[in-house]
Amino acid sequence: MGVYRDLGRDFDEWFDWIVREAEIYDYGRYPVKGMGVWLPYGFKIRKYVIELMRDLLDSTGHEEILLPILIPDNILAKESEHVRGFEDQVYWVTHGGLTPLDVKLALRPTSETPLSYLESLWIKSYKQLPKKYYQVVSIFRYETAATRAMIRVREVTTFKEAHTLHSTYEDSERQVAEAVEVYSTFFRELGIPFVISKRPEWDKFPGAIYTIAFDTLMPDGKTLQIGTVHNLGRSFTIAFNVWIHMPDGSMDFGWQTSYGISERVIASLISVHGDETGLRLPFKYAPVQVVIVPIPAGTEEVRKKVIELCGRVAEVLRAGGLRSVIDDREDMTPGDKFYYWERRGVPIRIEIGPKELQEESVTIVRRDTRSRSLVRISELVEEVKKVGREYDEAIKSEALRGFASHVIKASSIEEAEKAVSSGNIVELPWCGRVSCATELEVRVGGKALGTPLKVDESVVMGLKCPLCGNEARTLMRYSRRY
């Protein structure tokens, strides 16, 4: 199997290694399959990433709320397509203590149903609309497939789900566009490359009119779905009687959208920037932005002064709004410390030894290029911020450029099969018939991701469906997929 990015070893192995070694997420040892533990370092990465999402949502008029984790059977079952999509995958609470419950309760798989129920109580008039809610919560799916840290889990601990309500279909469409824009900004800020596809009919969210998905490419050349946006139409507002007083005095059902991301964002953040040595975290989202390593040499007196200078430098950085730690462990060599913090993806290392002491300067080393420079302490904060920005630009553009060269247009099945098997997203002309796309999935050895949101006529003009030979109406994307 072809790979997209070389990490010096098998990606699965690399991923498990770095998740464990950088102490991000303890997986496979908690005594419930598919459930893991966020460790302090991983929790902080998660926190900064969630903060970015909250800022983007708050600044676009979304309001954060928090719903109960349990959904009664009869509420979950109210929208029939939706419940069919989830009923085999729901964890059921059946007892309180030793008492059987009257109504069994589901651990939420997602919150369209309880929120629609609540909206039928909360929302009465078009004047209250649009309404944009979100929450950051755990959701649960009894996955029967093999599980994998952060990527396929039974407790998704970091589900950011947004739910909106509108008085017209047009407004719900505007909301879908806003959601796509918010997610695009979010992933771009993190340097996570993506394609946006309208998922095929047979792969949309249960209950939705259509689903738009964000996919990135993992180093093994498989795509990972990292975000989805659904236009729900009126499936849930009709099922839950979400009646709205309209401007013309009539009553009608509202229109809804929903969109979500999960800790797969963290999995992809790790994977698209990491290298053989370990993590490379974006400067703004790194729990530790700068590690300060004293280089022990010279007399006891000199060593003492070096440690003092480390403390002073940490204080200067703190005052400059930067997160740093001093690694003054005595049972480790500087080399081991360098490797320890590189593995954890710390963007900048500062080395301080006798030479630096003498020159009232420190040596700055960048995580990606290992390039070194001597910087005066008076200029340190500005320089660290500048190097941080340059580092961010470098790792992001590396990820984006690499990705762009792996989204490939093909015109024949053979070409497509070869591109998919060597770890690419491939775009094939498509006639629009479901039977052709599903047959092509088998033939090219990949799953259909869906169609690009915008395909200019000129792009498909004259192209034929490689299976039936009919005129292509659009493109369909295929890839191996998580």
Add this chain to the structure above:
Amino acid sequence: MGVYRDLGRDFDEWFDWIVREAEIYDYGRYPVKGMGVWLPYGFKIRKYVIELMRDLLDSTGHEEILLPILIPDNILAKESEHVRGFEDQVYWVTHGGLTPLDVKLALRPTSETPLSYLESLWIKSYKQLPKKYYQVVSIFRYETAATRAMIRVREVTTFKEAHTLHSTYEDSERQVAEAVEVYSTFFRELGIPFVISKRPEWDKFPGAIYTIAFDTLMPDGKTLQIGTVHNLGRSFTIAFNVWIHMPDGSMDFGWQTSYGISERVIASLISVHGDETGLRLPFKYAPVQVVIVPIPAGTEEVRKKVIELCGRVAEVLRAGGLRSVIDDREDMTPGDKFYYWERRGVPIRIEIGPKELQEESVTIVRRDTRSRSLVRISELVEEVKKVGREYDEAIKSEALRGFASHVIKASSIEEAEKAVSSGNIVELPWCGRVSCATELEVRVGGKALGTPLKVDESVVMGLKCPLCGNEARTLMRYSRRY
């Protein structure tokens, strides 16, 4: 029944009213008993309060983590005293989809058991200690008693639980002292008055050596437990084989503490500061610190300029780091708006009308005193911050003074019964015998809260247990209790 603070109506009624009217928490309508929904305004109060707690914990070396919500039966049952304390109150997940699970899974009632299990994997040496973890999560108790928004619920959505591990008992005792200090700072910062009591033996946390609790007094004169700190000793480290390499080369079990707070903090924040009109939120924790209300008068031209000035003022406040909103609704009178925002506890109102326009000034009104002052826009940010501080001082010292006068020493049962029934915390001399305390609970009509942490000998010298007449060894507190 006596009351502690007069809110112009029955406290239960006032509480339900303000929780609903200020749109804090939707309770009683979600179709699972004992579970409610945090609404946007309430969610923000909750967010600022949690941030304060996180700051206090992070700055004292606590590390945030996140554990799965489900605990397997056999893990929960490992510490026998603990499981006996919880087994009647646990929600059980028994099915994944239609498949019965091999091991039934509990919705966590608290996390001592899974964390101890993990510590047996994570912690090997005294060099890693002390270790201080915390998480902010939902916990679940199948309460059979009557439920009440935020105060007694089946999903506690805002449980901050800290768990620490130490190599010696002495260090665990130091940790208990730190936890008591952290919680004291936290409640003082929010202006929530409290007494700290060592809970009686029969009321300690299942598995703990002892439990220290923080209680506040609600306006109806009943105490509410708002925080607990437990010294767990080695109950869980022995049950879960948390072996530690000690400095002398031996292996031994570690020592633990745990401590928690919940959304009862929000319930008490609301209740200790609120008045007849509604909430009075501390300035630093108010979602809206300043509301700007345009006073419509004069010509169309003047009205337009007033609205413009409102916008300018909001911008000035924002630049000064203050959270404000402009209430420019056209279908409400200024008076209705005043009341609307007073109910929501906004500390400062700014009124802008033709008079203010002419003088390049605005009128500031304080929520508690309703005192008014005219402030030049150039001095606005400083003045708002100053008034905010004065307002905070005023509502906090009002709460603290009121509380102090309701913690009463009594020497006879009659006196104690009277004080408890009129809404006080009463302290009675206690001989130390369980039978006397439990009999006194019945006689004074209150529950035993426990003993003060420090009782100077001089305070109890010469005092007798009012029941048996034996010499008092300490004081026991009683009150009606939530």
